[in-house]
Amino acid sequence: MKKICLVSSILLCSSILAQSNKTKILTEISEKIKENYIDEKFFKSIDSLFQSEMKSENFNSLDEKDFAANLTQKLRTVTKDKHFFVKYLPNYSTQNKISEKEQEKQNNFSNSLENFGFEKVERLEGNIGYINYKGFAAQKSSAKALEAAMNFVENTNALIIDLRENGGGDNAMLIEFCSYFFDKKTDLYTTYFRNSGKTVRNRTKSNVSGKKYLNKNIYFLTSQKTFSAGEAFAYFLQERKLATAIGEKTGGAANPVDHYYIENQYLLLVPDGKITSTYSGKNWEHTGVIPDTIVTQENALRTAHLLALQEIVKNKTKTELSESDIKNLMIKLKQ
Incomplete structure (x- = not known):
């Protein structure tokens, strides 16, 4: 007892x-x-x-x-606000916390195992470029992968960028990627941070290491999983009429976050800033990116390929296919 x-x-x-x-x-x-x-x-x-x-x-x-x-x-x-996040860290301790440099090294290695977010880069029939991009790894480590991807699609007539599984990531990498589609340095957006009271202006770069992709049709594929920086990529090019969004409305998470460790047990992400487009004075918080052509994510790639081919026929653009071959391919894509 x-x-x-x-x-x-x-x-x-x-x-x-x-x-x-x-x-x-x-x-x-x-x-x-x-x-x-x-x-x-x-x-x-x-x-x-x-x-x-x-x-x-x-x-x-x-x-x-x-x-x-x-x-x-x-x-x-x-x-x-979908950026709020709390995670239990069973093995975290300030005693064994590694240095910032070592953490960066580990993150870079981990990201390299997924090719820094570049899942696939290829040329589709009709000379259409395709990049399946799943996330924005640190710009410093992933810029070379971006350069290689953009150099590969340099000679294509149109480009499809697949963001259907893109969960966001590094802001500097977002700016780097956007810079490939602007001919000169351009103010994209400002970010106001409440805790510091500062406003940061975010601009594209006038020069990039790879080949810029200008004056061609660009299509973004989106889904409900497209999130944060993935949404920003589509939003900023769509609003400036540089790209067309195809697929589903995105997650609607625009507010950037900062992280805090609670009692050495939990990671807390708090949205502490507000992004404002310098073009429209708006952002995609709560609303998401609204596609120009709304289809299910499963049909987004086929739809984008078809639209790109229609523009090629309309403008009589030369490809590796004859006009009749392109029209037969379009019939197949419609089925």
Whole structure:
């Protein structure tokens, strides 16, 4: 009987400690959000969320991983901001945290295993370039892969860039890629950061290491999974009439984030900035990028290929195919 009581006491103490720890974590996360989140009109809703969580103690039944996932989902629901993210870090410690240089080295190696986001680069029938691009790795390490991809499609008559699985990434790489489609340095957007009060102006580069792709038709393939910098790429070229978007409406996450470590146990991403296009004065937060041609993501590539071929026939552009061959290919793509 005494052993059972002892075990019950240990379990009770453990439960109380876990509850106390999660309450502390919730409090610190709430403070970080209030200090840094870009959209202050949601503070009351966020505060109510955390107060409700601490009073109800619903989180007591969740392990650390589920606790983080549950919190992520609720923050996104309250704010409609898909950039909020909480992740449990079971092995994280400030004691064994590696240097920034070593972390960069590890990230570069990891990204190299996926060719820095460049999944496929090829030439489709009718001399149409195709780049399947899944994410913006660090510009410093992935610029050469971009240069190779753009040099490969240099002589094509039109270009399809597949962003259907692009989850975003590095801002500098976004600027680098956009620069290939502008003939001169161009102001693209500003980013206001609430915690510093600073506004940063983001411009394309006048010179790039590869061949620029100018005065040709460009098509972006999009899906609901297209996110953040992936959306920005399509948004900035679409609004300037440099590209056509084909597929599904994108995720709608424009606000850039900063990261914070909570109690050496959790990673918290807080959207702390606001992007504003210098062309339209708007962004894609909540709304997403609206395609010019709306089709399911499964039909997006076929649709883009067909549209590119229609322009080739219309403009009597020379390709490796005869006009009759192109028309037969178009019939096949319509089926």
